[in-house]
Amino acid sequence: MFYELSLALLFILSILFQVSFIDALYEPLNAIPAHFIIGVLVMHRGDALHGIAWFIISGFALKIFGFDSALTISYIAVAFIGALLATRMFANRSVYALEGLGILMLLVFILVNAIPELLNYSITADYFYSYNHALISVIVGLYLGFLVARNLEHLIENLFLIKKR
Amino acid sequence: MSVLNIKISQKTKRGASSLGFFILIVLVILLMLTRLNIGSKILGSSQFGLITTGTYISKMFQRITTSEDDLHNKIEELQSQVSDLMLERVENVLLRQHLNELEYLLAYSEQISYKSTAARVIARSHESRESILIDKGSNEGIREGLAVVIESGHIVGVVSEVKSFSSVVTLISDIQSSIPAAILGDSKTIGIVEGQKGYLMKMEFIPQGVELNVNDVVVTSGLDEEIPSGFIIGLVSEIIKDETALFQQVMIEALYTSDDFLNVLVIDPVIE
Numbered sequence: 174m175f176y177e178l179s180l181a182l183l184f185i186l187s188i189l190f191q192v193s194f195i196d197a198l199y200e201p202l203n204a205i206p207a208h209f210i211i212g213v214l215v216m217h218r219g220d221a222l223h224g225i226a227w228f229i230i231s232g233f234a235l236k237i238f239g240f241d242s243a244l245t246i247s248y249i250a251v252a253f254i255g256a257l258l259a260t261r262m263f264a265n266r267s268v269y270a271l272e273g274l275g276i277l278m279l280l281v282f283i284l285v286n287a288i289p290e291l292l293n294y295s296i297t298a299d300y301f302y303s304y305n306h307a308l309i310s311v312i313v314g315l316y317l318g319f320l321v322a323r324n325l326e327h328l329i330e331n332l333f334l335i336k337k338r
Numbered sequence: 339m340s341v342l343n344i345k346i347s348q349k350t351k352r353g354a355s356s357l358g359f360f361i362l363i364v365l366v367i368l369l370m371l372t373r374l375n376i377g378s379k380i381l382g383s384s385q386f387g388l389i390t391t392g393t394y395i396s397k398m399f400q401r402i403t404t405s406e407d408d409l410h411n412k413i414e415e416l417q418s419q420v421s422d423l424m425l426e427r428v429e430n431v432l433l434r435q436h437l438n439e440l441e442y443l444l445a446y447s448e449q450i451s452y453k454s455t456a457a458r459v460i461a462r463s464h465e466s467r468e469s470i471l472i473d474k475g476s477n478e479g480i481r482e483g484l485a486v487v488i489e490s491g492h493i494v495g496v497v498s499e500v501k502s503f504s505s506v507v508t509l510i511s512d513i514q515s516s517i518p519a520a521i522l523g524d525s526k527t528i529g530i531v532e533g534q535k536g537y538l539m540k541m542e543f544i545p546q547g548v549e550l551n552v553n554d555v556v557v558t559s560g561l562d563e564e565i566p567s568g569f570i571i572g573l574v575s576e577i578i579k580d581e582t583a584l585f586q587q588v589m590i591e592a593l594y595t596s597d598d599f600l601n602v603l604v605i606d607p608v609i610e
Contacts, residue, residue, distance in 0.1 A: 177356055181363035185371075192461045193385040197392030199399045222357045230364055237372060238385070239471060240463035 180215065180223060184230070187211045192239025204306035208235070209282075210314040213255070213275040217263065218322045221256040228252035247285040254281050268319045275315045279308060375477075378503035382473035385460035390600060397597070422553070452566060453606040455480060460504065462596055468512035468533065470495065470596055474604065475503045483564035485605045492594055493517070493558055493569035494602060505604075509596055510571060511539055518561035519571055521588070523554040531556060531571055531590060538575060539590040546586055550577050556590050566607045 191208040198205075208231060216224025232248030235241035255278045263270035283304050290296040370377040455478055461471035474480050484497045486507045496515065499506035508515050515533040519541060520526050527548050529541045544550070554574040560567025575591040 174359065177360040178363060180360055181367060184364055185367050189381075189384055189388060193388035194392040197389045197396055197462050199396040199403075202396075202399065220356070222354075223360055226357055226361050226364075230361070234364075234368060237368070238381075239461035240469060 180219070180227075183211065184227060184234075188231070188234050188238055192235065192241075196239060201306040204303075205310040205314065206279075206307050207314065209279070210275070210311055210318055213271070213278055213311075213315060214318045214322055216255050216259050216278075217271050217274050218266070218319075218326075221259050224259065225252040225256050228255065243282070243286050244289070247282050250285045251278050251282045254278070268316060271315050271319050272312060275311045276308070279304070279311050372501075372503065375503075378473075382458065382460055382503070386458045386473065386600070389460060389462065393597060393600065453479075453608050455604045455606070457486075457505075457602050457604055459596075459600050459602065468509040468515075468596065469498070470507045470509065470602075472505050472507055472602060472604070473503070475501045475505050477502050479606065480505050480604055481606075483562070485558070485565040485569060486602050487569055487605055488594060488599045488602055491569055492592075493565070493571055494592075494594060494596070494599065496565065497604065507602070509533070511537065511592055511595075515539075517565065517571065518559045519556050520559040520567075521550060521554050521556050521574060523551055523574075524549050528559050528561070537591070537595070539572065539592065540587055541590060542587045543585045544587065546579070546584065548586070550574060550586070550588060552577065564607060566605060569605075 187208045191206075195205050195207055196203055212224065212227045212231065215227050228248045229252050232243075232245035235243075236245075255274065258274055258277055263274040283301070287296055287300060290300060371381040372378065455474055457472035457474040457478075457480075459470050460473045463469040472486070480497055480500055482497055482500055485493050486495045486497060487493050493510060495507040495509040495512075496517065497505050498508040510517060510531065510533060512533040513535060517531050518528070519531040520528050521541070521544075525548060527544055527550070529544055531539050531541050533539050541556070552574055556571040556574060558565050558567055558569040558571060570593070572590045572592040574588045576589040577586060578588065579586045
């Protein structure tokens with residue numbers, strides 16, 4: 174229960190942080206997908222089911238609290254493909270697996286989001302260029318997030334005397 | 339084998355209930371924040387705090403990255419504006435005397451004032467659309483099409499979407515924005531100011547014969563019944579004149595960008 178409650182609060186706070194704080198920053202800092210990065214961490218370090226719920230609800234919640242031009246279907250696609258990748262391809266809990274998962278999930282997100290433009294033949298190189306900063310942020314953010322998550326897990330294990338398997 | 343099956347089914351059941359619990363908590367919090375009055379106040383305040391901090395950091399970052407040449411150009415530009423303003427000030431003193439007399443007369447004939455609602459900016463779009471989110475919605479009487487101004491009477495946008503406790507404001511520089519306007523030059527020229535990609539706005543279909551000058555003031559014309567006349571849109575920054583064309587067009591520079599304000603007034607032209 175404590176885990177689910179913390180996760181729900183983290184979800185809401187990260188959405189508010191994304192739409193109000195990060196989106197107000199000057200370019201290229203406003204391209205940091207903080208909420209997305211935390212979602213990938215939940216998907217990989219936590220439970221894939223929670224990861225799926227995280228991304229699906231994000232598709233709706235980001236539009237309620239702020240501005241998000243991404244398609245809701247991209248979040249749904251990222252949720253299911255991400256869960257599949259997290260359990261089949263990147264099940265290893267190393268930082269490399271986490272980075273691989275994050276980059277692939279972002280690519281899926283970008284590609285699904287580009288479908289309307291691709292169908293209208295209106296896509297330009299600028300569209301993909303706009304995600305350059307997001308890609309770099311995901312790589313750096315996931316590495317830092319990995320360090321924080323690992324230390325947090327150690328702290329909780331020591332605090333609550335959880336036996337390691 | 340049966341022990342293993344029981345263990346797996348227990349694990350699946352636990353996972354499903356944990357997931358359900360997570361979704362339930364998130365939905366309850368979302369509903370509380372968007373549907374309850376107190377929830378929307380907490381949400382508005384926390385979003386306002388975050389956007390204020392974000393804007394402050396953004397301005398600091400902008401100041402650090404602005405080059406020295408840009409600053410010199412800006413100073414020169416401001417100095418020329420100050421000298422222009424000095425001249426205007428003299429004219430203003432004379433005009434104010436005239437205006438005072440007219441105001442007294444007007445006050446006798448009718449007392450009209452617009453209803454205004456103060457709102458705070460709680461989110462800003464940085465993507466293809468130039469929009470802001472304000473913390474007042476239909477519960478405070480906000481409706482689509484109303485003008486949004488900042489304290490000095492400059493129109494910054496128009497309400498384009500209304501929710502219970504918040505509203506989306508499409509800024510005048512947005513590509514989809516179009517506002518009936520008038521250029522206050524030697525003669526009053528009426529047209530539509532449209533946003534476009536980039537910082538400037540444009541006004542098209544101005545007859546060739548009309549004399550226009552750079553720095554002429556562009557204001558709302560009042561032709562849209564929801565947007566009163568006289569709100570400042572910006573200054574004419576460039577006049578594009580093609581002798582072979584029927585019309586000329588002007589580029590308009592807004593005096594404020596969306597980063598320059600955090601508090602706005604929504605103007606309702608309802609006569610109180």
